[in-house]
Amino acid sequence: MNPFIIRDFETGEPLSKQQVVLFVVRFTASAAAAYFLYKYVDKLLAIVDPTKKQKKIAEEKAQNLLKRLGKKDVKDLHLTEYELNIASQLIIPSDIYVSWQHIGGLTAIIEQIKETVILPFHRRDIFKQCKLFLPPKGILLYGPPGCGKTMIAKATAKEAGCAFINIEVQQLTDKWYGESQKLAAAVFSLARKLQPSIIFIDEIDVFLQMRSDRDHEVTAMMKATFMSLWDGIVSDNNSQIMVMGATNRPQQIDQAILRRMPIRLNVPMPDSQQRVNILAIVLGVEQLKDDVDLTELAESLSGFSGSDIREMCRHASVARVHEFIKEQRDSSSPLRPISMEDLVGASKVMQQSKSSEAPYLFPLNQR
Numbered sequence: 016m017n018p019f020i021i022r023d024f025e026t027g028e029p030l031s032k033q034q035v036v037l038f039v040v041r042f043t044a045s046a047a048a049a050y051f052l053y054k055y056v057d058k059l060l061a062i063v064d065p066t067k068k069q070k071k072i073a074e075e076k077a078q079n080l081l082k083r084l085g086k087k088d089v090k091d092l093h094l095t096e097y098e099l100n101i102a103s104q105l106i107i108p109s110d111i112y113v114s115w116q117h118i119g120g121l122t123a124i125i126e127q128i129k130e131t132v133i134l135p136f137h138r139r140d141i142f143k144q145c146k147l148f149l150p151p152k153g154i155l156l157y158g159p160p161g162c163g164k165t166m167i168a169k170a171t172a173k174e175a176g177c178a179f180i181n182i183e184v185q186q187l188t189d190k191w192y193g194e195s196q197k198l199a200a201a202v203f204s205l206a207r208k209l210q211p212s213i214i215f216i217d218e219i220d221v222f223l224q225m226r227s228d229r230d231h232e233v234t235a236m237m238k239a240t241f242m243s244l245w246d247g248i249v250s251d252n253n254s255q256i257m258v259m260g261a262t263n264r265p266q267q268i269d270q271a272i273l274r275r276m277p278i279r280l281n282v283p284m285p286d287s288q289q290r291v292n293i294l295a296i297v298l299g300v301e302q303l304k305d306d307v308d309l310t311e312l313a314e315s316l317s318g319f320s321g322s323d324i325r326e327m328c329r330h331a332s333v334a335r336v337h338e339f340i341k342e343q344r345d346s347s348s349p350l351r352p353i354s355m356e357d358l359v360g361a362s363k364v365m366q367q368s369k370s371s372e373a374p375y376l377f378p379l380n381q382r
């Protein structure tokens with residue numbers, strides 16, 4: 016039988032040229048119809064579920080991050096849709112620019128973290144033999160805004176070489192998905208697959224406030240899931256997962272969560288010496304005039320957080336640029352170094368805007 020002759024399926028008779036053309040036309044038309052139908056249904060689904068596109072973007076982002084984390088074959092991790100969603104918020108250690116030397120004036124806290132968190136991560140071999148020691152599974156960083164809590168959390172992840180799962184509370188409580196519980200579970204299952212890992216929850220008080228009147232069933236269930244999974248890592252000696260929370264309002268944290276965070280570190284407003292250290296770090300990247308006296312400057316900055324100090328230095332640095340432009344100087348000539356006058360001027364401007372701010376009143380140990 017000649018294989019190049021096309022025959023009728025039923026009768027086995029050879030098809031005429033006309034019949035073959037008709038067959039090809041019909042076949043192409045049905046393939047095109049199927050393609051357009053698929054496109055139409057896809058569009059329809061996008062209208063019914065507008066998050067579909069976002070989910071796809073999140074998935075691609077997650078795949079890329081996981082590859083860069085060193086998980087070459089992401090498929091082997093068998094991540095669920097929910098885990099991929101959480102993984103899109105992943106921060107990998109090599110992308111974290113903050114390390115201990117960027118943090119000024121918090122030496123005691125940094126030492127404590129090195130001892131209680133980093134060392135057990137790094138020297139697991141030795142700590143495993145120590146039956147009485149369980150690495151902490153919950154750490155709370157609390158204190159006024161802009162004093163370095165987020166910096167400490169990121170530097171910890173960098174130094175420990177951990178995957179840093181940055182949870183945004185809204186991501187878990189997003190009512191559109193209505194799948195908060197599955198997402199909460201995915202946080203822990205992903206952390207387990209990627210361990211060693213740190214789950215970081217900024218504004219952890221917001222996460223817990225939901226036990227109030229506004230709380231509704233779905234959120235309450237998500238929280239219950241979260242707590243029981245957290246307990247799971249606490250009781251598992253082999254897990255290398257830690258939950259780190261940060262808050263400006265420690266007094267609003269639910270007792271159930273506080274119990275799960277046995278290490279509570281107060282990250283306070285910097286004192287005068289700490290302000291000198293922060294100034295030295297922040298201004299370390301600029302040229303300073305000889306008249307700059309960091310100790311004198313630091314003394315005048317009472318009530319300034321690390322973030323205020325950074326903002327003040329930025330103002331002082333920009334003042335030179337404005338002067339440069341005003342004087343219509345040639346752009347090839349260098350900017351002059353920052354002077355004490357620039358810094359004092361900038362601190363006065365900051366002081367004025369700060370006087371309208373509400374003070375930070377609630378350290379945890381004074382409740």
Ligand SMILES: Nc1ncnc2c1ncn2[C@@H]1O[C@H](COP(=O)(O)OP(=O)(O)OP(=O)(O)O)[C@@H](O)[C@H]1O
Pocket residue numbers: 117118119120121159160161162163164165166167261262263293296320321322323325
């Ligand atoms: N101790 C510090 N040393 C150096 N820079 C600091 C310090 N504290 C704060 N900063 C500067 O302020 C910025 C904000 O700090 P960070 O986000 O860590 O504060 P935070 O305590 O987490 O604030 P919030 O509670 O508002 O989230 C940092 O990016 C850094 O530029």
